[in-house]
């Protein structure tokens with residue numbers, strides 16, 4: 051069915067790809083951005099929306115979400131996840147492959163892609179496994195998965211321990227033009243731990259995960275990227291040392307991109323106090339110094355992207371004792387509000403840079419369509435209110451899960467309208 055043209059009138063268009071920050075109209079026709087300009091004429095039959103006071107930007111892209119399907123549909127499905135993404139202002143998400151069975155062959159990749167299309171909300175791009183069954187032993191058929199629609203490979207959650215296998219993965223992924231998304235964790239150092247190793251873990255009597263569990267693998271994989279010329283994408287950076295290592299590697303010309311999560315740029319290990327399982331996440335929340343370094347990394351572009359690591363878990367699972375509860379928290383419906391409140395509101399980022407880290411940066415890192423409102427590009431657009439204040443109420447989430455440490459927080463900034471391929475997939479006023 052042909053999509054009806056949409057004219058967004060009078061919004062503040064923020065598009066870093068064109069260095070644009072101006073009050074302009076945006077016209078979407080036939081699933082593409084048709085024109086940007088002043089006082090544009092509405093084509094016949096167009097839906098005209100006044101968006102005065104709102105920001106209109108290239109659709110937000112989240113490179114790191116867990117949609118749990120197949121295998122864990124009680125936590126999330128591709129449909130509920132894609133809808134939660136749209137409600138959070140995301141026009142596209144990348145689904146991690148640690149499902150059951152894992153996404154490690156072309157048929158599984160095709161399933162995620164097809165279910166994503168069926169959801170008709172945010173676009174869903176599959177990420178395939180690095181190793182068969184995420185076992186860290188044998189490389190998957192990367193080329194076949196890419197042909198089926200995989201945009202990256204990752205053993206997220208079960209990091210690749212074998213350096214030789216990681217080297218091979220970087221070499222093969224490079225052949226097929228995709229990056230390796232890297233959850234950096236030395237299991238030998240993190241085993242048994244459930245939070246950051248430091249004064250808070252000592253006080254709580256919990257076994258800690260030292261920052262070095264991340265830093266050592268970041269260092270290794272930057273060297274392997276340098277050795278192979280492959281593209282590495284460092285996921286959920288949580289320590290000062292990792293930020294420094296990535297900064298140095300970029301200066302040397304290593305092909306590395308990196309992401310930070312809203313929880314790592316907002317919270318510290320103090321959030322775990324009271325044995326709060328909603329704050330149990332891997333990599334763990336770290337010290338204020340680490341959090342500040344993550345903010346500095348986002349500000350200077352060392353960390354190219356903000357990604358949520360949206361990790362839904364069922365209420366009963368998170369109700370267990372701290373040591374037994376699974377790692378992970380949800381993020382799709384709070385990310386934009388946290389980024390505006392914590393980064394723009396506190397002077398870490400301009401709005402232009404925020405859009406870069408949440409749209410253009412992710413598009414560049416994984417070579418995805420979008421990240422721009424240039425005429426001819428896909429009509430993937432996010433419209434948000436940068437000043438709206440709201441209280442986080444997990445009961446209103448479209449996600450199936452509620453595991454967030456941000457319940458009750460007052461945030462500034464919220465998505466109003468999410469448009470994918472010229473079609474409105476989220477309209478807060480008409481929900």
Ligand code: DOR
Nearest residue numbers: 116207331332361377378
């Ligand atoms: O906190 C996390 N949750 N970290 C991971 O690496 C995996 C994720 C999950 O799948 O729940």
